[in-house]
Amino acid sequence: MNIQVAAVCSAAEQQDDVRGQVKAFASRKILRFLDAVSYGPFAAVAAVYRRNPVCPPEDVALYTVSGWDGDMPDQPFPTDGSRDEYARLSRHILEDANPTGWLRMLSNNALCQVSIVEGFRGPNAHFVGDADALAQALAAAAYDLRTGAAKLALVVAYDVAETDRNNPSDRAPSTAAAISLTAAEDGPDVLPRLFELVDAVAGERRTALEALELVLPIGVRS
Amino acid sequence: MSSGDAVWVTGLGAVTPGGWSVEETWSAVSAGKSCIREVERFTTFTSSSRVAGMVPGKESSLPEHSLSLEYGVHAARQAMDRAGLAAVDTAIVANHGERRLPTPEGSGRVTGVSDIASEVAKAAGAGSYSAPYGACAGSAQSIGTAAKLIRSGRATTALAGGCDALVTPFDYFSFSSLYVMSTRECPPEEASCPFDVRRDGFVLAEGAAFLVLESEEHARARGAEPLAVLEGFGLRQNAYHMFAPPPDGRGPADAMREALRDARLDPSAIGYVNAHGTSTKDNDSSETIAIREVFGAHADVLPVSSNKSQIGHTMGACGAIEAVLSIQSLRSGIISPTSNLYEPDPLCDLDYVPLKAREIEFDHVLSNSFGFGGHSASLIFGRVS
Numbered sequence: 001m002n003i004q005v006a007a008v009c010s011a012a013e014q015q016d017d018v019r020g021q022v023k024a025f026a027s028r029k030i031l032r033f034l035d036a037v038s039y040g041p042f043a044a045v046a047a048v049y050r051r052n053p054v055c056p057p058e059d060v061a062l063y064t065v066s067g068w069d070g071d072m073p074d075q076p077f078p079t080d081g082s083r084d085e086y087a088r089l090s091r092h093i094l095e096d097a098n099p100t101g102w103l104r105m106l107s108n109n110a111l112c113q114v115s116i117v118e119g120f121r122g123p124n125a126h127f128v129g130d131a132d133a134l135a136q137a138l139a140a141a142a143y144d145l146r147t148g149a150a151k152l153a154l155v156v157a158y159d160v161a162e163t164d165r166n167n168p169s170d171r172a173p174s175t176a177a178a179i180s181l182t183a184a185e186d187g188p189d190v191l192p193r194l195f196e197l198v199d200a201v202a203g204e205r206r207t208a209l210e211a212l213e214l215v216l217p218i219g220v221r222s
Numbered sequence: 223m224s225s226g227d228a229v230w231v232t233g234l235g236a237v238t239p240g241g242w243s244v245e246e247t248w249s250a251v252s253a254g255k256s257c258i259r260e261v262e263r264f265t266t267f268t269s270s271s272r273v274a275g276m277v278p279g280k281e282s283s284l285p286e287h288s289l290s291l292e293y294g295v296h297a298a299r300q301a302m303d304r305a306g307l308a309a310v311d312t313a314i315v316a317n318h319g320e321r322r323l324p325t326p327e328g329s330g331r332v333t334g335v336s337d338i339a340s341e342v343a344k345a346a347g348a349g350s351y352s353a354p355y356g357a358c359a360g361s362a363q364s365i366g367t368a369a370k371l372i373r374s375g376r377a378t379t380a381l382a383g384g385c386d387a388l389v390t391p392f393d394y395f396s397f398s399s400l401y402v403m404s405t406r407e408c409p410p411e412e413a414s415c416p417f418d419v420r421r422d423g424f425v426l427a428e429g430a431a432f433l434v435l436e437s438e439e440h441a442r443a444r445g446a447e448p449l450a451v452l453e454g455f456g457l458r459q460n461a462y463h464m465f466a467p468p469p470d471g472r473g474p475a476d477a478m479r480e481a482l483r484d485a486r487l488d489p490s491a492i493g494y495v496n497a498h499g500t501s502t503k504d505n506d507s508s509e510t511i512a513i514r515e516v517f518g519a520h521a522d523v524l525p526v527s528s529n530k531s532q533i534g535h536t537m538g539a540c541g542a543i544e545a546v547l548s549i550q551s552l553r554s555g556i557i558s559p560t561s562n563l564y565e566p567d568p569l570c571d572l573d574y575v576p577l578k579a580r581e582i583e584f585d586h587v588l589s590n591s592f593g594f595g596g597h598s599a600s601l602i603f604g605r606v607s
Binding site for chain 2: 033057062065067069070071075079085086087089090091093094095097099102103106107108109111112113115116118119120121122123124125126127128129130132133135136139140142143144146147149166195202
């Protein structure tokens with residue numbers, strides 16, 4: 001089986017108002033569970049799938065990759081090193097904070113929420129890492145297609161600006177790109193070229209998003 | 223697995239509330255010995271949960287350094303030593319980083335996810351690494367992904383598993399605020415009681431486990447001893463809820479079916495299911511429904527048990543720890559029990575091997591892991607023929 005590109009969505013296509021893009025796909029209930037960091041991958045996944053759906057959503061595999069690894073909310077109160085800080089933290093978390101805040105900061109949140117909206121039920125994982133992790137996601141996606149575990153595989157890379165890397169999820173806006181792959185008996189196999197490009201930059205510790213942006217033009221041409 | 227070379231397991235390592243090795247952990251789990259204790263390393267204040275599973279020797283205080291990293295490196299070295307390898311091609315290390323109280327600088331991060339994966343990879347001499355972030359399914363995702371890389375020729379050897387140490391004030395209070403942990407008034411040892419009608423939440427725990435996976439060809443060429451074959455992997459998404467299990471069991475059922483398809487096995491070939499079995503109301507009934515749906519009449523005679531009844535819920539590490547224990551079961555012909563199962567829930571009507579281990583020879587074991595984020599993962603291990 002040869003791996004072919006079904007559609008791509010580059011980071012440049014994301015609008016300044018990426019939350020507005022997400023609103024076109026997501027209900028208000030889902031929007032409540034999304035923070036700034038999740039808007040980019042959510043919009044990229046929904047866009048690349050709808051561009052060329054190829055198969056019903058239940059047969060779609062979804063892999064997201066990012067250097068952003070989830071973080072914690074802002075400091076809830078000034079710390080002074082005293083022994084009662086943990087007591088105050090416990091009171092804050094147990095009594096004051098909204099528990100959904102802990103869930104929104106998880107770095108697999110975008111994958112989960114977009115799967116609920118679109119109905120993706122195939123193989124899925126979020127990898128924290130750089131271009132190496134992207135290469136692993138592409139390999140897993142191709143494996144799923146070749147073995148029939150999925151009929152369409154979406155691979156998405158997203159990242160936040162270096163200055164936002166340690167910000168909480170609601171203040172870490174992200175940028176994302178996506179590629180969707182499918183398998184066919186005939187036609188060219190793009191996988192060797194995809195690996196060639198990603199492997200070439202993996203040694204330089206380039207981000208997953210940078211690596212994916214490098215391969216998107218190949219996909220379009222195929 | 224359904225294409226390419228067979229994937230052998232040639233190394234195992236584990237650090238759990240049961241001990242600092244695979245052998246110590248297996249000894250505790252197979253004896254049905256609970257490793258759950260009252261939390262002493264920090265004050266639980268008004269949290270209604272007060273117990274956890276902590277690694278022996280680490281119960282009394284919380285060190286400055288990352289326990290997750292310490293456990294991960296220790297378990298990775300065990301696995302590498304057991305495999306007799308100095309280096310692997312890649313390391314796939316599920317974890318969720320480690321946090322303390324936020325500081326004025328903005329973050330209480332002790333160690334990031336990538337930092338832990340990178341250090342574990344170094345301990346395994348790996349040339350590349352990644353870190354699946356799949357909550358309680360994360361290390362099962364690691365193992366399955368490693369197998370896919372080997373099957374597709376992208377790697378010959380891999381270290382795969384996970385480590386987590388979330389018994390810290392920040393994470394403990396956060397889980398408590400979600401009302402997902404046990405608050406039952408009982409001795410700590412009895413708090414985790416999967417499939418029992420009294421169950422009321424999971425017991426947070428910590429630990430690490432890693433498997434060395436290797437292509438059969440590579441392992442044979444160097445004369446490595448195969449501990450098991452990774453025969454199948456099923457990974458599915460619930461598309462239902464961030465953390466609530468689907469009441470109809472669809473995601474878990476889909477994952478088990480996919481693992482069976484991948485392994486090319488009939489459901490009747492499975493001799494034991496190592497359940498996710500968290501001791502939460504929803505997971506245990508959902509998983510039971512899923513097992514019944516996938517296995518049909520075979521479910522009536524299929525032993526199912528949960529290691530979380532002894533060691534608690536180790537989060538990102540649980541899939542790998544339970545894979546290690548599944549392989550120990552397969553190799554020893556001993557199915558570890560579900561401890562604390564005194565009052566079976568009518569909604570949970572399978573053979574959960576209550577209270578006492580059982581000796582049964584079997585050829586294939588299926589291990590389930592389901593996680594926040596809707597991830598459902600099933601692994602199948604078999605004997606080397």
